[in-house]
Amino acid sequence: MPAASLVSSAAQAFDVRPFTDKVGAEIVGLDLSRPLDDADFARVHQAHLDHHVVVFREQRITPQQQIDFSRRFGVLQIHVLKQFLLANHPEILIVSNIVEDGQPIGLGDAGKFWHSDLSYKELPSLGSMLYAQELPSEGGDTLFADMHLAWDTLPAHLRKAIEGRSAVHSYTARYRDGHNAVNWRPTLTPEQLAQVVEVVHPVVRTHPETGRKALFVNENFTTHIVGLPEDESRQILNEINAHSVGNDHVYRHRWQDGDMVFWDNRSLMHLAAGCPPELRRRLHRTTIQGDAPF
Numbered sequence: 703m704p705a706a707s708l709v710s711s712a713a714q715a716f717d718v719r720p721f722t723d724k725v726g727a728e729i730v731g732l733d734l735s736r737p738l739d740d741a742d743f744a745r746v747h748q749a750h751l752d753h754h755v756v757v758f759r760e761q762r763i764t765p766q767q768q769i770d771f772s773r774r775f776g777v778l779q780i781h782v783l784k785q786f787l788l789a790n791h792p793e794i795l796i797v798s799n800i801v802e803d804g805q806p807i808g809l810g811d812a813g814k815f816w817h818s819d820l821s822y823k824e825l826p827s828l829g830s831m832l833y834a835q836e837l838p839s840e841g842g843d844t845l846f847a848d849m850h851l852a853w854d855t856l857p858a859h860l861r862k863a864i865e866g867r868s869a870v871h872s873y874t875a876r877y878r879d880g881h882n883a884v885n886w887r888p889t890l891t892p893e894q895l896a897q898v899v900e901v902v903h904p905v906v907r908t909h910p911e912t913g914r915k916a917l918f919v920n921e922n923f924t925t926h927i928v929g930l931p932e933d934e935s936r937q938i939l940n941e942i943n944a945h946s947v948g949n950d951h952v953y954r955h956r957w958q959d960g961d962m963v964f965w966d967n968r969s970l971m972h973l974a975a976g977c978p979p980e981l982r983r984r985l986h987r988t989t990i991q992g993d994a995p996f
């Protein structure tokens with residue numbers, strides 16, 4: 703093996719620093735432009751399972767390096783909105799509020815409502831990596847809510863109401879009801895619609911790697927709980943959401959240049975807090991496919 707590749711996969715000295723009061727950890731001193739050796743990868747993997755969202759600081763990586771690192775966790779998912787995929791790198795979804803020549807350059811409303819990425823798919827996402835490209839001078843935070851904690855602390859009447867139940871998730875749920883004021887999400891072609899038919903998932907899922915339970919319904923994509931009258935289902939979903947996103951359950955990520963944030967969609971919901979529209983914000987997302995929830 704050439705010396706260079708031996709050097710590049712050598713162990714790196716890095717720290718995992720858990721946030722003290724909230725879910726999440728910071729990973730400092732790891733250079734993701736170098737391939738991780740198995741031991742370093744195992745530490746990162748474990749930190750992700752333990753803390754659910756990890757923040758890699760001070761990264762300088764190419765789209766291909768982000769893709770290669772993401773792939774070590776699983777198969778990558780390509781977003782249905784093909785117009786927002788990075789040229790020559792369809793594994794990267796551009797998340798941005800920037801409009802050029804009247805055309806949005808990326809998905810501008812990613813995360814206006816609490817959600818877990820791709821919960822509307824049969825195989826929702828294991829986790830997503832979001833890498834800062836251009837950050838606004840103000841706002842633009844991303845919030846993460848711990849859905850294990852939400853389940854562990856769920857009031858008894860809500861536990862009883864959802865016991866053994868499933869819920870419907872739909873990509874187009876928020877299109878129909880007039881929330882799509884700015885047309886960030888263009889009308890889907892029949893081919894695109896065929897990729898996003900409604901799915902049913904358990905309301906409480908078991909994390910396939912840790913065995914911990916987590917609530918798995920969200921404001922953005924969950925339309926109703928199967929087998930309950932519409933108004934009762936709506937009321938329960940609203941109560942679950944309010945409970946899940948209480949301040950004690952939420953980590954607010956304030957982006958810094960070089961941040962790449964990797965969260966677990968099986969354990970968390972997230973939300974884009976938004977920024978003043980005249981400020982430019984652009985990030986690159988890779989999305990790793992997970993298992994069918996059980």
Ligand code: OGA
Nearest residue numbers: 797812813843844974987
């Ligand atoms: C996403 C997302 C939130 C944000 O990219 O999946 O929800 O703050 N982004 O941009």
Ligand code: MN
Nearest residue numbers: 812813819972
């Ligand atoms: Mn998202």
